[in-house]
Amino acid sequence: GVFTNLTRDHLDYHHTLEAYFDAKERLFTETLAQSPKPSPHAIINLDTPYGARIRVPPNATRLTYGRRGSGADLEHEVVALGLDESVFRFFHGGERVELRLPMLGAFNGANALAAVAIGIAAGGDLRSGVEALRAFPGVPGRVQRIGERNGTAVFVDYAHDPHALEALLPNVREAMQRERPGGRLVTVFGCGGDRDRGKRPLMLRAALRESDRVVVTSDNPRGEDPAAIAAEILTGLPSPSDERVTVELDRRLAIERTLASAAPEDVVLVLGKGHEPYQIVGERRLPYSDLAVIDESLAQRER
Structure with missing residues (x-):
């Protein structure tokens, strides 16, 4: 499971942010806890205060990501931002790799790092995850x-x-x-x-x-x-x-x-x-x- 963020959305259904958080947390405390895999991963963004609150079940491996200096397992920092591209630097396990994405937005660094974290959870490493993203063209309708x-x-x-x-x-x-x-x-x-x-x-x-x-x-x-x-x-x-x-x-x-x-x-x-x-x-x-x-x-x- 991956926790990316929690913002003011869907409150017409959940009514409060706390209720919305509880619903997201149950994906980990209930759904992930029932996973048939021997050690499923809980990938959590520490750039949001809600990330630190997510409870991870005993059967799961916690893997965190966040900004440089956050203390997360994987970290990111912005190198350059432009209207047509963004350049990020990623860190994990002593490795450092840069990634250029053809899209605007510092937040895309966290999104890309979440994808890399999924690859690492599946057995890959930082460099191979970043290489896989180099050809990423962006998502239609997203910046x-x-x-x-x-x-x-x-x-x-x-x-x-x-x-x-x-x-x-x-x-x-x-x-x-x-x-x-x-x-x-x-x-x-x-x-x-x-x-x-x-x-x-x-x-x-x-x-x-x-x-x-x-x-x-x-x-x-x-x-x-x-x-x-x-x-x-x-x-x-x-x-x-x-x-x-x-x-x-x-x-x-x-x-x-x-x-x-x-x-x-x-x-x-x-x-x-x-x-x-x-x-x-x-x-x-x-x-x-x-x-x-x-x-x-x-x-x-x-x-």
């Missing part, structure tokens, strides 16, 4: 750069909770300060209907900490009124007169207008849906794709 037209860089990501925005946006801003110092960071996002309502203002606050502009739109409204969802998001405004935030409930139109107004050095983040090929309205899944809308919009800008 995926869709393209660049007239100098504007456009990314799609599945980030749909405050923690995800807090992890992603500072990395984008840091890379922009080196590569696009004159550009604006524009974030497009919404919040799902019939899900955790408490996170809605928190999402806006997280977006505004790093973004120059924020466009609030619709994202799987389900049985709720998209305008009511947007109104709850807007309660996170630090000031009613904050002109950085606009609302466009038509998601396609929100993306098209954002890209049409973007300047050459700007970076646009379209968040929440990632690779999803639908928009949930009521009980229907209507065909829709952020990736397709962005491709169409960028193609029109070239004409």
Whole structure:
């Protein structure tokens, strides 16, 4: 079993973070404890305080990973971060290996190291695990750069909770300060209907900490009124007169207008849906794709 993290998500089901943690911990204390394998591995991320709390059953071998200096069995550190790639250094058992990944984000170091830890648990070593990742192309809809037209860089990501925005946006801003110092960071996002309502203002606050502009739109409204969802998001405004935030409930139109107004050095983040090929309205899944809308919009800008 692998414990990567625990953030504010699925609280419409679990209600509290502690209940969510208990559900995840049972994967180790109950499911892993019943494993037919002689010594199953519990791979745990120590970068989150919840990792140290995970109880490992007596039949399991504990293998930890975390940032350099965390005391974990496997450790990672950031060497360089850019809009198109990230370079990490991994440590284990006296070995040190660097890995370059074709994607943005310091958090990808922990994700990659978790994959390496799985390989080690299966009998491999640090070097072979890193070598296997060198050809990794990334995951569709996860910090995926869709393209660049007239100098504007456009990314799609599945980030749909405050923690995800807090992890992603500072990395984008840091890379922009080196590569696009004159550009604006524009974030497009919404919040799902019939899900955790408490996170809605928190999402806006997280977006505004790093973004120059924020466009609030619709994202799987389900049985709720998209305008009511947007109104709850807007309660996170630090000031009613904050002109950085606009609302466009038509998601396609929100993306098209954002890209049409973007300047050459700007970076646009379209968040929440990632690779999803639908928009949930009521009980229907209507065909829709952020990736397709962005491709169409960028193609029109070239004409």
